[in-house]
Amino acid sequence: MALSAEQVQAVALLARLRLTDEELAVMTGQLNKIVEYVEQLHEVDTKDVEPLAHPLPISNVFREDRLRPSLPRDVALRNAPDTDGEFFLVPPVLD
Amino acid sequence: MATSTEATPYTIVIGLEVHVQLLTETKLFCGCRNRFGDPPNTNVCPICLGMPGVLPVMNQKAFQLALRAAVALNCQIARFTKWDRKNYYYPDLPKNYQISQYDLPFSHDGYLEIPTADGGTKRVGIIRVHLEEDAGKLLHAERGGKSQVDLNRAGTPLLEIVTKPDMNSPAEARTFLEELRLLLRYLEVSDCNMQEGSLRCDANINLHVQHNGQTVATPIVEVKNMNSFKAVEAAMAYEARRQYEEWLRTGAKLGEVPKETRGWDENRAVTVSQRRKEEASDYRYFPEPDLVPVVVSEQMLQEVRSQIGEFPAQRRLRLAAEYGIPEYDARVIVELGKAFADYFEQFARGLENPKNASNWMLQDVQRTLNAKGWTIEQFPVRPEKLADLVSRIERREINTHAAREVFAEMIESGRDPGAIIAERGLTMVSDEQQLKAIVDQVLDENPKVLEDFKKKKGKKRKQVAGFVRGLIMRQTKGRADAALVERLVNEALVARTGVPLE
Numbered sequence: 001m002a003l004s005a006e007q008v009q010a011v012a013l014l015a016r017l018r019l020t021d022e023e024l025a026v027m028t029g030q031l032n033k034i035v036e037y038v039e040q041l042h043e044v045d046t047k048d049v050e051p052l053a054h055p056l057p058i059s060n061v062f063r064e065d066r067l068r069p070s071l072p073r074d075v076a077l078r079n080a081p082d083t084d085g086e087f088f089l090v091p092p093v094l095d
Numbered sequence: 096m097a098t099s100t101e102a103t104p105y106t107i108v109i110g111l112e113v114h115v116q117l118l119t120e121t122k123l124f125c126g127c128r129n130r131f132g133d134p135p136n137t138n139v140c141p142i143c144l145g146m147p148g149v150l151p152v153m154n155q156k157a158f159q160l161a162l163r164a165a166v167a168l169n170c171q172i173a174r175f176t177k178w179d180r181k182n183y184y185y186p187d188l189p190k191n192y193q194i195s196q197y198d199l200p201f202s203h204d205g206y207l208e209i210p211t212a213d214g215g216t217k218r219v220g221i222i223r224v225h226l227e228e229d230a231g232k233l234l235h236a237e238r239g240g241k242s243q244v245d246l247n248r249a250g251t252p253l254l255e256i257v258t259k260p261d262m263n264s265p266a267e268a269r270t271f272l273e274e275l276r277l278l279l280r281y282l283e284v285s286d287c288n289m290q291e292g293s294l295r296c297d298a299n300i301n302l303h304v305q306h307n308g309q310t311v312a313t314p315i316v317e318v319k320n321m322n323s324f325k326a327v328e329a330a331m332a333y334e335a336r337r338q339y340e341e342w343l344r345t346g347a348k349l350g351e352v353p354k355e356t357r358g359w360d361e362n363r364a365v366t367v368s369q370r371r372k373e374e375a376s377d378y379r380y381f382p383e384p385d386l387v388p389v390v391v392s393e394q395m396l397q398e399v400r401s402q403i404g405e406f407p408a409q410r411r412l413r414l415a416a417e418y419g420i421p422e423y424d425a426r427v428i429v430e431l432g433k434a435f436a437d438y439f440e441q442f443a444r445g446l447e448n449p450k451n452a453s454n455w456m457l458q459d460v461q462r463t464l465n466a467k468g469w470t471i472e473q474f475p476v477r478p479e480k481l482a483d484l485v486s487r488i489e490r491r492e493i494n495t496h497a498a499r500e501v502f503a504e505m506i507e508s509g510r511d512p513g514a515i516i517a518e519r520g521l522t523m524v525s526d527e528q529q530l531k532a533i534v535d536q537v538l539d540e541n542p543k544v545l546e547d548f549k550k551k552k553g554k555k556r557k558q559v560a561g562f563v564r565g566l567i568m569r570q571t572k573g574r575a576d577a578a579l580v581e582r583l584v585n586e587a588l589v590a591r592t593g594v595p596l597e
Contacts, residue, residue: 065121068140072436076140086243087246089243091241092242095141
């Protein structure tokens, strides 16, 4: 199964990446190589193997519903590109 | 086409997607506080801010509440459940993905029974209930400005409940939501407050139109932005009319046009087109590697079932029947939660007339809880003590005025009502001779009252009697038997002035 340039373009859009035609060509080639590599798995017979939900053989890890300190607001906002001291600020969003 | 049809020539088909916030102390994957209305961005930490390298850990209480809700909704509980990442870009979602459940939700295929207009019941199917995290809140900017992001809500536990398209009228959609709220409040799963957004609802609606002996389905429309139960009902009624008119105009059928999303405009009472989806969104779900799956054991289920006990719909009926209180009171008591209803029952058992218990619960107790921000579990007066107090009103040992004073002190000091009544001398004055003497004395000292009573008519004349009762109450420091005072004052006024009460 080979990925088309259009499929790679669609994935790039979902990841919010803007690719030039040259980049798209390079990415399509590279992604196809990766997919080809992973496709080797098809050679394994998985008829009687249950789908795996998680690689670790652990389940039911919970924490108690107990309060822990949050960050002071100035610390929480410190790395933000833009804030007004109370909120994170972002460019206006069109829904 | 027939010139006039009384009944509409179509059936309305409605399915709901409901989100409720869970009543946990902390968020779903971190220990930040889960609370509405705190100052923006004060309940945040590296986990819910989506910082790299952090590890979410599931809140056990949240999972238990989710199980409780699903069991109460008669759902099949999956023995094995996992979480998935739903990927999309929006500023209220700091990780750029929401941790949700995709192909293995923890529950599916349930139902909720709702009362119908003809006095029967109807089952509304539940397709699935799953547990996910909520997003933050975005405050949209004025033109040209920037939007503000508050991440206090980001990562709080959210239950998504998806119904089958089983509702056939706007009223049924509303009734479903009312029953769901009753159930989830009673079970203390959620406070289901639409104004604060702890219950949110979107609806899918279309029509099955009878046309030339055939049933034609109109395109399904998703309606958003309904902020009250009333709005849901109004939006569904509007949308049904609009779709029928559109069908008459265009004849468009299900599958012929892209799915449309419309928003309810409360002020104009119309739905407004927001977008048409050309294709389904591509969320690229994949299993959440940071969370391990949950295996639900029979023991966990037993525990949840034992916590539920009697269902609210049954309890509501039982309270009304067993205690003879109005159905409205029974409904409100049950809606205030299991613990509140438990308190009511213990309280009511200690009284001659259980209606007094529901009155006290829904007025004095409820007012105190609201003022202090307490739950009923935090209320310091035990139901037996409150019954001790109120039964003294029933036995005419104290009047309601004095009881309120004792009630206030019981909340403050936790002392027994009997001791407080003795210490403050609040025992009711109900000796007729004693009260009659006080009435005579008050009228002797206030001759103007008699003139007023003679001059005024109707309601005004009655107000004069009320004024005299107030004077008596002041004389007796509020301890007089109010019913007896009323009779004695009326008798004295009529006797002294020679004019009737009315």
